[in-house]
Amino acid sequence: MSDLWEVFVRPKRGLSHVHVGSLHAADAELALRHARDVYTRRGEGVSIWVVPSVQVTASSPDERDSFFDPAADKVYRHPSFYEVPDELQI
Amino acid sequence: MTSFESAIAEGARIEPRDAMPEDYRATLIRQIAQHAHSEIIGMQPEGAWITRAPSLRRKAILLAKVQDEAGHGLYLYAAAETLGVARSELYDALLTGRQKYSSIFNYPTLTWADVGTIGWLVDGAAIVNQVPLCRCSYGPYARGMVRICKEESFHQRQGFESLLALSRGTPGQHAMAQDAVNRWWWPSLMMFGPPDADSPHSARSTAWGIKRFSNDTLRQRFVDMVVPQAEVLGLTLPDPDLRFDAERGSWDFGPVDFTELREVVAGNGPCNAERLAHRRAAEDDGAWVREAARVHAAKHAQRGAA
Secondary structure, three states, X not given: OOEEEEEXXXXXXXXXXXXXXXXXXXXXXXXXXXXXXXXXXOOOOOEEEEEEHHHOOOOOHHHHHHHHHHHOOOHHHOHHHOOOOOOOOO | OOHHHHHHHHOOOEOOOOOOOHHHHHHHHHXXXXXXXXXXXXXHHHHOOHHHOXXXXXXXXXXXXXXXXXXXXXXXXXXXXXXXXXXXXXXXXXXXXXXXXXXXXHOOOOOHHHHHXXXXXXXXXXXXXXXXXXXXXXXXXXXXXXHHHHXXXXXXXXXXXXXXXXXXOOHHHHHHHHHHHXXXXXXXXXXXXOOHHHOOOHHHHHHOOOOOOOHHHHHHHHHHHHHHHHHHHOOOOOOOOOEEEOOOOEEEOOOOOHHXXXXXXXXXXXXXXXXXXXXXXXXXXXXXXXXXXXXXXXXXXXXXXX
């Protein structure tokens, strides 16, 4: 069986590519053509990326808490942390 | 409470690499695969009419619809694969009959009116079944269903339009439309599965957020949707017990023959053998194309490396 590819589509200029699903193809060129036929039959995209699924390195859901924790205690990164007079328009 | 249980309780989505009970995984693989197989086998009854469509317009529409069915099958196989099952295993399970597909595709398409009727009734029933799946607890399945439901609405509308043209056509065309509706009505009601009392896995699927409404609830919703549409079409539905219950605000309908459903699911429908034989032949006939693509890719990879 051929390789698995992840497909990313840019819906229109000015937007990022978004993951839409996966497909099987023998090589990158065929993966692109299949991606066009499977995921953009109604003009859903202006650009497609295909990436071999084995090339994706993902964070582990089991370590989600410890992995993302460092961001949780830095509330001063958010504008709402700061008290300014009400009349100030910033 | 496990992270899975709390996610389900909060109505959050489960994603591929999350921890999940093995039964949840197995249930989803079975359901998504069966759904994918249905889309792939579902290309056949209508596909048989592509070369015989009565006009270029109808032929182009039918071709686009059958291509959509292929696309839907592929979205769903991709969703099933995120659960750790290989595509080749799924194909094998279909071709060897270990996994099923929807009973409805084991009925023949005898006339051109069957194509419109499938769009109206079969795709109509599919939409009623599928819309709640857009909120299913498993992320990749739910996202696939959102895409599918958007495309299905074209399928149902084209079917209705095609059937309306026949119903308002010559007396012969009208009779053909009525005959097709007479044959597809009951099998369409069977698409919602056995009655709630005989649906053993329903409670668990509901608790897991895979199933949102019971088989009988969805069947009733379909009847209530379709009866007024039949009136607009100028066609009747072959059920003498069909009458509006003002108290319930719903249409009463006669008993569905679930023995027939069991028989068709068991492999004894009019076209079971034909559908699988056709699918196997397509798989065999396409083998050389896949092989050629593989060899081509390997050769180019080698040249690139040299």
